[in-house]
Amino acid sequence: MKFVAFERAKQGTGASRRLRNTGKTPGIVYGGEGQPQLIELDHNALWHALKKEAFHSSILDMEVDGKSSKVLLRDVQYHPFKQLVQHVDFQRVDARTRLQNNVPVHYKGEAESDAVKLDHCVVNHVISELVISCLPGDLPEFIEVDLSGLKKGMSLHLEDIKLPKGVSAVTRGKKNPVLVSVVAQAAEEAPAAEAAPAPEPAKGKGKGKK
Structure with a gap:
């Protein structure tokens, strides 16, 4: 799978909040021989990508400033109750390293x-x-x-x-x-025993003759 990210210059809580307000999601790419790189992604595109199983378990092609690199999704931080991705982490992949x-x-x-x-x-x-x-x-x-x-x-x-x-x-x-x-499924319960017939009501006493 392929996705596009953009380099991000500013960091910090305030900068990340402003970024989210514009429909972007802050992220970071680390590992390999390069230095950690701050990135930002389009939130809606990322949200739909995260619904796909392959985005979580496959090697991804990430394009930043026209350059492509292989990465793995390592962490996703979601808002506690909003449908909002707050931050994503990616790890660079080295073809020779397990x-x-x-x-x-x-x-x-x-x-x-x-x-x-x-x-x-x-x-x-x-x-x-x-x-x-x-x-x-x-x-x-x-x-x-x-x-x-x-x-x-x-x-x-x-x-x-x-x-x-x-x-x-x-x-x-x-x-x-x-x-x-x-x-094995639990054995079906045996049919309940037939209820005993209700006793006949007692006959009332006849009225005596005057």
Whole structure:
């Protein structure tokens, strides 16, 4: 994906506030061999770009003053209640240096699995994204996992899937975390016992003869 930014000369809270009032979003680019660079972006264009999954997980082409460079989105600061992006951070990418990035996991095929079709189980997606390490040229936009082989009682772990070439997972805590678990649905409650017939009302006493 490609986006256009502009160099920003002024910094500070007041300057950033004035910038936002004109429909711009302040940002910074850091890393690599260059010095940190202050930038500004069109807010509306940025807002729509942030809705796309690829903008968060892909290497981006950033153009500033006619010069293009490769960057990764590293941080976004949103206003607490307004639909407003207050600041963005980008990191320069070196083609020869491995990087770490969060990549979404896309699951497919669970509806065709025996667990769902035959046993009517519930498939829980425990992990929705992975932290991976790779060279910039090997960075995938997402990782696809086929669930068509799931069966009742199974759990799919990280070591059960094949990562793209040149990509390794970065785990914190558990070395082989669960990605997906299959849970049998709770048995339907037995039909309630038929209610006992209500007792017949007691017969009233007849009136005596005068």
